[in-house]
Amino acid sequence: MLSYLHGSASDPFHDIYSSPGWLTGYDPPRPFPFFVNLEPTNHCQLNCLFCSRQLSERPKGCLDLGLAARIFDETAGHPGTAVRLAGWGEPLLHPEIVKIVSMAKGRGIRLKIYTNGLALTEETMARFVDLGLDDLQFSMQGLNEKQYLFNRVGSDYKKLVANIEMAARVRERLGGAGGPGGGARPFLSILTSVLADELREDSPGDFVGRWLGTVDKVAVDLTNLNFVSRLPRVAPHLRKQSGDLRRGLCVDVFLAVEVKYDGTVQFCGQDSRGLPEHTAGRLPGESLRDIWLGGRFNDQRDRVGRSLGHENSPVCRDCHHNTSKYDVFKQAPSAGGPPGDGGA
Numbered sequence: 001m002l003s004y005l006h007g008s009a010s011d012p013f014h015d016i017y018s019s020p021g022w023l024t025g026y027d028p029p030r031p032f033p034f035f036v037n038l039e040p041t042n043h044c045q046l047n048c049l050f051c052s053r054q055l056s057e058r059p060k061g062c063l064d065l066g067l068a069a070r071i072f073d074e075t076a077g078h079p080g081t082a083v084r085l086a087g088w089g090e091p092l093l094h095p096e097i098v099k100i101v102s103m104a105k106g107r108g109i110r111l112k113i114y115t116n117g118l119a120l121t122e123e124t125m126a127r128f129v130d131l132g133l134d135d136l137q138f139s140m141q142g143l144n145e146k147q148y149l150f151n152r153v154g155s156d157y158k159k160l161v162a163n164i165e166m167a168a169r170v171r172e173r174l175g176g177a178g179g180p181g182g183g184a185r186p187f188l189s190i191l192t193s194v195l196a197d198e199l200r201e202d203s204p205g206d207f208v209g210r211w212l213g214t215v216d217k218v219a220v221d222l223t224n225l226n227f228v229s230r231l232p233r234v235a236p237h238l239r240k241q242s243g244d245l246r247r248g249l250c251v252d253v254f255l256a257v258e259v260k261y262d263g264t265v266q267f268c269g270q271d272s273r274g275l276p277e278h279t280a281g282r283l284p285g286e287s288l289r290d291i292w293l294g295g296r297f298n299d300q301r302d303r304v305g306r307s308l309g310h311e312n313s314p315v316c317r318d319c320h321h322n323t324s325k326y327d328v329f330k331q332a333p334s335a336g337g338p339p340g341d342g343g344a
């Protein structure tokens, strides 16, 4: 990760990101993961260059509220665990997204939403403030409008910028204060990632400087096109990718669990296709805890978390998510600060 400015105690997940095993994994695994990553929908308005969603033939659908309640009920029994709404679609396209936020917050769960920002309205943002949403992260790409539009095919940069500024204004107007560090809620953050050429054209430092007055945290990461490298439209750009292609032991399998909108539970969020080989179990027939501590998850930890057996998994063999790019944080966490979501 090139740049990570964290909000110290005001980051709603600071306790998790700064815990001793965040970057190195907890083995044996915790009784319940730090994060339940939940996919509200796999519908999306965009067709991004880098996105593995273009490989997926999964049926399109939305999270059922009964299943959401089942997941939140179990998660609420583990106060150290937070929920992140993300997955292979745009969470704000779920027609009941406000209700989902209300259900989670009503159970006292710390909650984060990742969004491309395009569908955010003033009314929805006001409801998020009112309900106590903890963190709203905007996903960008590149360091300026031209780079953003190259990667985020079909998007509207000006609308995104306007919506981020609107979110900050609404939060300020409604006084969304609170949280363990006393910071305003929801915590607002931006994560962008860049290709090598883009780094030569513009400066991550300037990008961070442009946005830090508006949001609470800005992170710049490196774009990795490996998962989509076989697609004809991506191949010409492969030489531009800037991800670190050395592999490391996977820490994700010790930190978080991934739940698709249809209840499929996976080892991590990298599999857009919902492959059976990457599937640990299914809700609601099993509990999340049983899946998390079960044999299939443990076999996966043996494969990629305790050894470098990535070639034996159809998803992990293209994954360079846990690479030496995080070593700087492992070696000197006080210098750079924990990398937040970068680790899982």
Ligand code: SF4
Pocket: 250, 251, 252, 253, 267, 268, 269, 270, 304, 310, 313, 315, 316, 319, 320, 321, 322
């Ligand atoms: S795809 Fe990557 S992050 Fe996911 S389990 Fe495999 S190695 Fe870990």
